[in-house]
Amino acid sequence: MKRVFYLVPLLLFMILVGYFAVSLRPGHDIHELPSAMIEKPAPAFDLAGLGESKPLALDALKGHPFVINFFASWCVPCRIEHPLLMRLAEENHLPLYGIAYKDRSGPITNLLTTFGDPYRQVGMDSDGRVGLDFGVYGVPETYVVDSQGVIRRRFVGPLTAETVDKDLLPLLKQLGQS
Amino acid sequence: MKTLLLSALLLLVPIAAGAVEPNERLANPALESRARAISEELRCLVCQNESIDESGADLAHDIRVFLRERLTAGDTNAQAIQAVVSRYGQFVLLKPPVEPATYVLWYGPPALVVVGLLGAFFWLNRRQPGAADTAPLSPEETRRLDGLMRENDG
Numbered sequence: 001m002k003r004v005f006y007l008v009p010l011l012l013f014m015i016l017v018g019y020f021a022v023s024l025r026p027g028h029d030i031h032e033l034p035s036a037m038i039e040k041p042a043p044a045f046d047l048a049g050l051g052e053s054k055p056l057a058l059d060a061l062k063g064h065p066f067v068i069n070f071f072a073s074w075c076v077p078c079r080i081e082h083p084l085l086m087r088l089a090e091e092n093h094l095p096l097y098g099i100a101y102k103d104r105s106g107p108i109t110n111l112l113t114t115f116g117d118p119y120r121q122v123g124m125d126s127d128g129r130v131g132l133d134f135g136v137y138g139v140p141e142t143y144v145v146d147s148q149g150v151i152r153r154r155f156v157g158p159l160t161a162e163t164v165d166k167d168l169l170p171l172l173k174q175l176g177q178s
Numbered sequence: 179m180k181t182l183l184l185s186a187l188l189l190l191v192p193i194a195a196g197a198v199e200p201n202e203r204l205a206n207p208a209l210e211s212r213a214r215a216i217s218e219e220l221r222c223l224v225c226q227n228e229s230i231d232e233s234g235a236d237l238a239h240d241i242r243v244f245l246r247e248r249l250t251a252g253d254t255n256a257q258a259i260q261a262v263v264s265r266y267g268q269f270v271l272l273k274p275p276v277e278p279a280t281y282v283l284w285y286g287p288p289a290l291v292v293v294g295l296l297g298a299f300f301w302l303n304r305r306q307p308g309a310a311d312t313a314p315l316s317p318e319e320t321r322r323l324d325g326l327m328r329e330n331d332g
Contacts, residue, residue, distance in 0.1 A: 031226060033223065033266075033267065033269050034267060034269075035267065036263070036264060036265060036266055036267030036268075037265070102236070128236075128240050129240075129244075132240055132241070132244055132265060133265060134265070135265040135266045135267070137223035137224060137237055137266070138223075138224065138237075
């Protein structure tokens with residue numbers, strides 16, 4: 001009985017090691033925050049379109065699952081994911097809508113003419129208020145919304161081919177079927 | 179000399195400005211001081227270890243403005259805080275609420291201290307031979323002890 005008692009510190013140590021192993025595992029970013037908006041209805045928005053194009057409103061998007069990408073022309077990591085977004089739009093016909101976070105029409109038009117436009121439509125969130133409603137804390141952020149308008153998934157930071165193939169596309173497929 | 183003294187005195191004036199920009203401030207001092215108090219308890223999501231009251235990040239600015247709008251619209255402090263929490267999650271609270279998920283956080287350290295104190299108490303108690311363990315000296319032993327003591331004195 002007494003010998004078992006001496007094992008307690010070892011046991012506690014192993015628990016600590018387990019905790020560190022989980023938190024420090026490769027590919028895990030401890031600064032990435034869980035979204036408070038998952039499984040909640042997406043906040044309503046009705047944003048001015050880019051230039052002369054028509055406004056982007058949540059209500060008009062409901063009815064089929066879609067993806068919202070918060071981006072900006074001043075955002076460097078957005079450039080990293082841009083080619084991937086282009087590929088997704090062209091090859092997978094991703095229903096991708098862009099929200100330009102704290103940006104103006106001019107630079108956004110420049111960006112999209114230079115690097116290509118993966119978005120079906122772009123809304124201008126000039127003061128960042130829609131971003132605030134979504135709980136955006138940095139660009140790029142990507143949200144998957146189902147046909148009822150409920151947020152199902154959030155991706156913080158640039159999308160990668162791996163997260164897209166393993167996570168985003170299967171989820172969209174599943175949402176499209178149900 | 180006078181200038182030197184004055185500038186030295188100026189150094190002693192506490193600077194409690196935070197990062198709040200002049201154009202963010204509300205005209206109503208009561209509302210403004212409530213807003214300041216709330217922002218000190220909310221975490222800036224970008225810097226993650228500063229309150230939005232101290233942080234110069236753009237997002238902190240946006241949340242400060244948002245808070246002030248809510249307060250102006252008639253929100254109570256709790257409602258305004260809840261509005262931010264429902265968007266960004268409980269992580270924005272610099273002081274986490276006491277609830278089942280945070281019991282370990284709040285009560286873990288005191289519990290460890292109690293366990294440690296109990297352990298130390300029993301450990302020390304066990305090592306000290308209690309009075310009951312020692313049998314009193316027999317008459318024979320008392321006589322021998324007395325004899326030895328007397329020899330020592332002499």
